[in-house]
Ligand code: GDP
Ligand code: IMO
C-alpha cells in the first residue's frame with residue numbers, strides 16, 4: 011500500500027499527467043486536490059492524445075476510482091463537456107466521484123476574472139480566465155456556492171438572491187458590464203446539478219475508507235510549486251495550493267497517511283502567463299525550445315515562455331514539497347542542443363551577492379540574474395531509450411548534475427510524450443526515503 015502525491019515542481023505543465031498516468035496503473039484511486047479547469051493535463055497512449063482539465067487522468071484505466079476533491083473549484087459545464095468527450099472515446103464514468111464540498115465556478119466568476127485582468131493593464135497576471143481566482147476568493151469570503159448547493163433549489167436560490175445583486179454592483183458600476191439575472195442562474199445551475207448529482211458524495215469519507223482497505227491512492231497535482239498561492243511568485247500565482255501540503259487540505263487526508271511525494275520537473279523551464287522567470291530565454295534559443303518542445307498551453311493555446319533549468323527554483327521545490335524523488339520530463343527536447351546551461355545560483359544585481367536559495371520577497375526577484383554552468387549536449391536522440399544504460403553519457407551527466415544540485419534522487423526520466431517513452435531509474439514508489447539535507451538554508 012502506498013499513498014503518493016505527484017506534484018508540479020516548477021511553473022505548471024511539467025508533464026504531471028504523463029507521470030500520473032505511468033503510476034496510475036498500480037493505483038486504485040486517483041485524486042485531484044486543487045485547481046479547476048485552468049489545468050491542462052496531456053496523456054498520450056499508443057499515439058492517442060487525451061487532454062484533461064478537471065477529471066483525473068486515472069480515468070484512462072478502467073476500474074480506477076477518480077475523485078475531484080473538496081479543494082477543487084469546478085465549472086459544471088466544462089466538467090460535463092469534458093466527460094462527454096471522454097465517454098465518446100469509450101471511457102467510463104461509473105467510478106467518478108465529486109466532492110459535495112468542492113466549490114462551483116459560477117457565471118459571474120468568469121466575467122470578473124476576465125474584467126479584472128483587462129483592468130490591470132501592465133499589472134495583469136495572465137490568468138487562464140477560467141474564473142479560478144474569483145471562485146477561490148468567494149470560498150475564502152465564505153460566500154461561495156458548493157456542489158451540494160446545486161442539488162437543492164431552495165438553498166441555491168437563497169444564496170444567489172443574496173449574491174447576484176452584489177456581483178451586479180461590481181459588474182455594472184466598476185466594469186460597465188450588463189447585470190446577471192439570479193433566477194436564470196438558479197434554473198441553469200440547478201439543472202446542471204441534476205446532471206452531475208450521481209457523482210456527488212463525501213469524497214473524504216470515500217478516501218478514508220480506501221486507506222482503511224489498504225488501497226493505493228495517487229494524488230494528481232495541478233499547476234506547480236511556483237504558482238502556489240502561499241509559496242509561489244505572488245501575485246503571479248494561481249489561487250490554490252498546488253504544493254504537497256495542498257493534497258492533505260484539499261482532500262481531507264491527514265499528512266501521516268502520505269507515503270511518498272514525487273516532484274515533476276522539465277529538463278528545462280517553461281511558464282505561461284506573467285511573473286518572474288530568471289532563466290527565461292527571449293532569444294532564438296528560447297524560440298527553439300518552444301518549437302522542439304511544442305510549448306503551447308494545453309488550456310489556453312498561449313505560447314509558453316521557455317528557459318534553461320533553474321536549480322535554485324528546483325531546490326526550493328524540493329524543500330517546500332519535501333520531495334522524495336524527481337521525475338524529469340522532456341529530456342528529449344534537449345537532444346539537439348550542443349551546449350546546455352544550468353542555473354546553479356543567482357547574482358543579486360543590486361548587491362553583487364550570490365544567492366543560492368529562492369528569494370521569497372517578490373520585489374527582490376526582479377534583481378536576480380542567473381549564474382550558469384555550461385554542460386555539453388549529447389546530440390543523440392533519446393526517445394527510444396528504455397533504460398539508464400541506453401542514455402547517452404552526457405545526458406546521464408546532465409541528470410546527475412540536476413540530482414546533485416537539488417540533493418534529490420531522480421527516479422523517472424521521460425524521453426517522449428508517449429506512455430512508453432520512459433526510463434525508470436529507480437522505483438519511484440518504494441525507493442529509500444529521502445534523508446533531509448543537513449545543509450542550512452542560506
Ligand atoms: P501537465 O499540465 O503537467 O500535465 O503537462 P501538460 O500536459 O500541460 O504539458 C506537458 C506536454 O509535454 C504535453 O503535451 C505532453 O504530452 C508532453 N510531454 C510530456 N512528457 C514529455 C517528454 O518526455 N517529451 C516530450 N517531447 N513531450 C512530453
Ligand atoms: P497545469 O495543471 C501552467 C497560470 C496562468 C497564470 C496563473 C494564474 O496544466 O500545470 P489562474 O487561471 O489559475 O488564475 O492563472 O497560473 N496557470 C498555469 N500555468 N499550467 C497550469 O496548469 C496552470 N494553471 C494556471 O497561466 O499565469
Ligand code: MG
Nearest residue numbers: 023050051308
Ligand atoms: Mg498543463
